[in-house]
Amino acid sequence: MKLPSVTIKQLLEAGVHLGHKTFRWNPKMSKFIFDSKNSIHIIDLVQTLEMINIALVEMHKCVSSGGQILFVSTKKQASDTIANLAKDTSQFYVNHRWLGGMLTNWKTISNSIKRYKKLTADLKKENTGFTKKENLKMGLQRDKLERSLGGIAEMKKIPDMIFVVDTNVEELAVKESIRLNIPIVAIVDTNSDPTGINFPIPGNDDARRAINLYCELVKQTLLDAKKNIAKANDDNIKIENKKEEIKIETKEVKKDQKKDTKKDKPKKEKTKIKTVEKITKSILSKVKSLASKKTN
Numbered sequence: 001m002k003l004p005s006v007t008i009k010q011l012l013e014a015g016v017h018l019g020h021k022t023f024r025w026n027p028k029m030s031k032f033i034f035d036s037k038n039s040i041h042i043i044d045l046v047q048t049l050e051m052i053n054i055a056l057v058e059m060h061k062c063v064s065s066g067g068q069i070l071f072v073s074t075k076k077q078a079s080d081t082i083a084n085l086a087k088d089t090s091q092f093y094v095n096h097r098w099l100g101g102m103l104t105n106w107k108t109i110s111n112s113i114k115r116y117k118k119l120t121a122d123l124k125k126e127n128t129g130f131t132k133k134e135n136l137k138m139g140l141q142r143d144k145l146e147r148s149l150g151g152i153a154e155m156k157k158i159p160d161m162i163f164v165v166d167t168n169v170e171e172l173a174v175k176e177s178i179r180l181n182i183p184i185v186a187i188v189d190t191n192s193d194p195t196g197i198n199f200p201i202p203g204n205d206d207a208r209r210a211i212n213l214y215c216e217l218v219k220q221t222l223l224d225a226k227k228n229i230a231k232a233n234d235d236n237i238k239i240e241n242k243k244e245e246i247k248i249e250t251k252e253v254k255k256d257q258k259k260d261t262k263k264d265k266p267k268k269e270k271t272k273i274k275t276v277e278k279i280t281k282s283i284l285s286k287v288k289s290l291a292s293k294k295t296n
Helices: 008-014 027-032 045-064 076-088 106-124 132-152 171-179 208-295
Strands: 018-021 033-037 040-043 069-072 092-094 161-165 184-188 199-202
Touching: 008 045, 008 208, 027 033, 027 199, 040 045, 045 069, 045 161, 045 184, 045 199, 045 208, 069 076, 076 092, 076 208, 092 132, 106 132, 161 171, 161 208, 171 184
Parallel strands: 069 092, 069 161, 161 184, 184 199
Antiparallel strands: 018 040, 033 040
16 A cells, blocks of 8 residues: 655645634634634644545545545536546546435436436437437537536446535535445535544645645545556456366366276276186186095
8 A cells, every 4th residue: 555645844835724714613623723823723734644644545445445436526626626536546526516315316316327328329329310409408408417417427336435625515415425324535624514524634625726735645545546456356367367277187187087997997897807717716626626536
């Protein structure tokens, strides 16, 4: 496991320590606040550093064991970076709008995904069999569904972990994942509520530079986890090949044993015949001797 190294200097340069104004704070975040300056709360970066490492380890474990992570952020600052991160690491994302019941009502959402896939397939055809107006309507429907469901179109089941930027904006996503006991990794600012979040990362959730730093760290971690999966798959293939070789060898050994037993059988039969012949000869000689004694 190779986790990306982060220093407090990097966090300071990215502006991770800057919280919201003191009157906009959440008292539940008091344990993560270091001090306040010019009526702005300063986040304790020592705790942030520790919690980033814990969260990265958990994400690495999740992906290396074959799990999937859903990235959620509908903020302007983070929507593009979240989408790129999910695409680079072959995970899923929601960056336009969180639809109610996206996790808790998965059956309905999966039907909408099927509808989206059908529309895209129909519109790709040269002869759709529809009029221009109908094609335009279908195109608008497809675009609307793509914005909301494009990032989770290939998601077959509920994710194993969820990564959230700004828990206040993505309140619905957090509530749904808590209800389904899905582990949450979240960036929590001074105005956020950390209750129910399994792996909180106290830090600035508004600055682009800070969000880019979080995403870069997560990207490096997940790519390393993917390498571990590839290595594990290679090892499994090697083990399977060895097993097959052993099976073939055992089969060959059994065949050889069968051949040997077949060869030994006629030898045994010959020895039996010889012994029978010897017995008969001895009996005949005894009979002859008895007969000669009687005649005398």
